[in-house]
Amino acid sequence: MTDETPDTTTNQPPLRPEAEVLAEARRRSRRSFIGLGLAGLAGFGGWRWLFSEPNDEGIPHRVRKVLDANAQLSHAYYKQTRLAPEFARSRARTPRKNGTYGLKSELDPATWRMRVQSYGSDTTQEFTLADIQALPKVQIVTELKCIEGWSVIVHWAGARLSDFLAKYPLATRSGRPADPLNPPADLAPYAAVDTPDGKYYVGLDMDTVLHSQTLLCYEMNGKPLTPEHGAPLRLVTPLKYGIKHIKRIGTIAFVDTQPKDYWAEMGYDWDSGH
Numbered sequence: 001m002t003d004e005t006p007d008t009t010t011n012q013p014p015l016r017p018e019a020e021v022l023a024e025a026r027r028r029s030r031r032s033f034i035g036l037g038l039a040g041l042a043g044f045g046g047w048r049w050l051f052s053e054p055n056d057e058g059i060p061h062r063v064r065k066v067l068d069a070n071a072q073l074s075h076a077y078y079k080q081t082r083l084a085p086e087f088a089r090s091r092a093r094t095p096r097k098n099g100t101y102g103l104k105s106e107l108d109p110a111t112w113r114m115r116v117q118s119y120g121s122d123t124t125q126e127f128t129l130a131d132i133q134a135l136p137k138v139q140i141v142t143e144l145k146c147i148e149g150w151s152v153i154v155h156w157a158g159a160r161l162s163d164f165l166a167k168y169p170l171a172t173r174s175g176r177p178a179d180p181l182n183p184p185a186d187l188a189p190y191a192a193v194d195t196p197d198g199k200y201y202v203g204l205d206m207d208t209v210l211h212s213q214t215l216l217c218y219e220m221n222g223k224p225l226t227p228e229h230g231a232p233l234r235l236v237t238p239l240k241y242g243i244k245h246i247k248r249i250g251t252i253a254f255v256d257t258q259p260k261d262y263w264a265e266m267g268y269d270w271d272s273g274h
């Protein structure tokens with residue numbers, strides 16, 4: 001973040017560190033809550049704006065309730081219908097190397113494994129990159145949006161996380177496959193995804209896990225991922241901001257409670273959708 005040099009070849013605006021954006025959002029929220037009308041809050045854009053705010057300070061209780069109701073509506077909508085826009089491959093560019101938490105130690109791709117803890121048990125199963133690459137290869141050209149205020153169209157390739165969970169049914173207690181169109185009743189509500197060293201971590205709700213554009217990604221713009229962009233395997237989930245696209249996946253655990261999330265702990269909203 002702050003230690004990164006902007007990539008001048010892609011002609012992007014100067015970097016705004018996440019921490020700086022966060023501080024500004026806090027100032028803005030304090031100043032503008034009083035002047036904000038309820039009508040605005042209840043509007044479709046209103047809830048999104050508010051939910052992008054880092055904290056609840058100063059939100060009257062009743063307003064909070066309206067917001068929660070709106071969030072539930074939008075959640076249902078998102079679940080059933082939303083896809084991130086896709087673009088022509090010719091528009092794909094190389095994104096910044098942004099964020100190095102959990103990437104600082106050396107990693108040998110030959111000995112790397114993705115360790116998955118199945119729902120309702122302590123057992124973990126290990127997967128090689130070849131296991132992931134044996135699943136259907138899915139390619140999407142979508143926008144990577146960072147909360148710092150930049151976005152880049154990127155061509156990603158990998159396996160759908162939902163295809164992985166259909167083949168390896170680790171997200172249900174019963175061992176039933178996690179069919180996104182007909183989710184079993186004993187499906188885990190959340191997944192926790194961490195780097196191998198545990199220094200970066202994201203939490204995902206199950207709608208996001210099973211979304212058709214959520215990939216266990218191993219290629220960027222037609223080439224294997226480089227270490228800076230998350231080799232050997234990263235998450236891509238284009239309805240969420242970049243902060244959820246965890247690079248260098250180490251472990252996935254299917255769990256009952258909302259998992260800890262690196263940037264949510266710093267004050268961003270846990271969902272981080274856009």
Ligand SMILES: Nc1nc2c(c(=O)[nH]1)N[C@H]1C(S)=C(S)[C@@H](COP(=O)(O)O)O[C@H]1N2
Pocket residue numbers: 095096097098099100101102103145146147195200228229230241242243244245246247248
């Ligand atoms: N392990 C890890 N993954 C991470 C981060 C990080 O610091 N560590 N930063 C996130 C952020 S804030 C963004 S915007 C994207 C950027 O991905 P890129 O470096 O491939 O552009 O990675 C995300 N994944």
Ligand SMILES: [Mo]
Pocket residue numbers: 098099145146147148242243
């Ligand atoms: Mo980001």
